[in-house]
Amino acid sequence: MAFELPKLNYAFDALEPNIDAKTMEIHYGKHHNGYTNNLNNIISGTENENKSIEEILQSLNLENKGLRNNGGGYFNHNLFWQIMGPNGGGSPTSEISDSINSQFESFENFKAEFSKAASTRFGSGWAWLCAHENGNLEICSTANQDNPIMPNGCGGNPILCLDVWEHAYYLNYQNRRPDYIEAFFNVINWEEVNRIFLNK
Ligand code: MN3
Secondary structure, three states, rough: OOEEEEEOOOOOOOOOOOOHHHHHHHHHHHHHHHHHHHHHHHHOOOOOOOOOHHHHOOOOOOOOOHHHHHHHHHHHHHHHHHOOOOOOOOOOHHHHHHHHHHHHHOOHHHHHHHHHHHHHHOOEEEEEEEEEOOEEEEEEEOOOOOOOOOOOOOOOOEEEEEEEOOOOOOOOOOOEEEEEEEHHHOOOHHHHHHHHHOOO
């Protein structure tokens, strides 16, 4: 059974001016689509063919670079599209707000720490907010298409992520990654993040 590129719940231009339509079109239609097709080719006829993407990544052999890069790329972008939206931004509400405030003291502190993780990731990678089994939240970052559920990850469940590969922002922001990170906070769908948080 092959993995499918998930449907976007909004139009390519829905996140403008924070994320431009051309970047969305290429990022989703070329990059994410490419990871999806490569992943399907790699697992075809193997023991991974009928596993969920979570099962594949949790039991991943890190030496398997093709599966690591494309399986990670598939999973990471699925979450990324999901946690953004045209009516996003502002401050979190509900349970996730309470947890952020108790773990990081305030939303502003959380935003500063998350932004630092995203801005200091050298080269290509991701910043993450993860929920651990004991309820603790943790910010981490990963290189390339690695993620927290891989054997080298923090072990938490990802509930929020930010792609800091240049392909995610270069058309609009060029080398200004900090401006892109700031703009990302205008499109976070906190209602969806809260839903994911409660389902973990
Ligand atoms: Mn990307």
